[in-house]
Amino acid sequence: MTISTDPQTTAGARERLLDAAEALIYADGIHATGVDAIVRLSGTARKSFYTHFESKDALIAAALERRDERWMNWFIAGTEQRGRTPRTRLLGMFDVLREWFASDNFHGCAFLNASGEIATADDPIRVVAREHKERLLDFVRSVCDEYAASGGVSGRGAARLSRQWLILIDGAIGVALVSGEPDAALDARAAAEQLLDAASASVATRSHTRREST
Incomplete structure (x- = not known):
C-alpha cells in the first residue's frame, strides 16, 4: 500500500x-x-x-473543541499551582485569569464570543460552547466541594457557590475584554473573597445556633 x-x-x-x-x-x-x-x-x-x-461550521466546531481541551488544561494546571487549600485555589483562579487578560493575544472568551454570533441553540458551535462552560463549571464545583468538605461552606451551598463563581469568572472576562483592564480579574477576586467570607460566616452562625439549642 x-x-x-x-x-x-x-x-x-x-x-x-x-x-x-x-x-x-x-x-x-x-x-x-x-x-x-x-x-x-x-x-x-x-x-x-x-x-x-464538510463545512466552515464543522471546522470551527472542531477548532473550538480543541481549544476547550487546551484552555481547560491550562486553567486547571494554573489553579492547582496557586495554592494547597481549596480556598487559595478558588481565589487563585482569578490570578490565573489576570495573566491571561494581560497577554497580547487576549480577545475575550472564544466560547462566549462564538455563542454571541450563533443564535441557534442546537448549532454544533453553540453546543461546543455550552459544553465548555459545563466543563468549566464542573471543575469549579469540584474545588467548591473540597472547600465544603473543609468546613468553609455547607455542602448544600457548594453548588450555588460554584454557579456564582462561574458568573464572576465570565463577568471578569467580559469586563477585561471591553475595558482592556487586566485588573478586572482582581475586582472579581475581591468579590469572590467576600462570597467565601459570607459563606463561612453563615456556617459558623448555624453551628453556633445548633450548639446553643442543644
Whole structure:
C-alpha cells in the first residue's frame, strides 16, 4: 500500500486548518472569517479543506473543541499551582485569569464570543460552547466541594457557590475584554473573597445556633 506524503493530504493539513480557523475566529469573529482566509493562512489548498471538513461550521466546531481541551488544561494546571487549600485555589483562579487578560493575544472568551454570533441553540458551535462552560463549571464545583468538605461552606451551598463563581469568572472576562483592564480579574477576586467570607460566616452562625439549642 502506498501512503501519500503530500502535505496537502496528510494530517498536518488538518491541523494547520484548525490552527488558522482558531486564530482568525478568535481575533476577528466567525462571520468575518471566510473559508478563503482560513485556507490562505493555513497554507493548504482549498481542496484540502473539503477533504477534512464538510463545512466552515464543522471546522470551527472542531477548532473550538480543541481549544476547550487546551484552555481547560491550562486553567486547571494554573489553579492547582496557586495554592494547597481549596480556598487559595478558588481565589487563585482569578490570578490565573489576570495573566491571561494581560497577554497580547487576549480577545475575550472564544466560547462566549462564538455563542454571541450563533443564535441557534442546537448549532454544533453553540453546543461546543455550552459544553465548555459545563466543563468549566464542573471543575469549579469540584474545588467548591473540597472547600465544603473543609468546613468553609455547607455542602448544600457548594453548588450555588460554584454557579456564582462561574458568573464572576465570565463577568471578569467580559469586563477585561471591553475595558482592556487586566485588573478586572482582581475586582472579581475581591468579590469572590467576600462570597467565601459570607459563606463561612453563615456556617459558623448555624453551628453556633445548633450548639446553643442543644
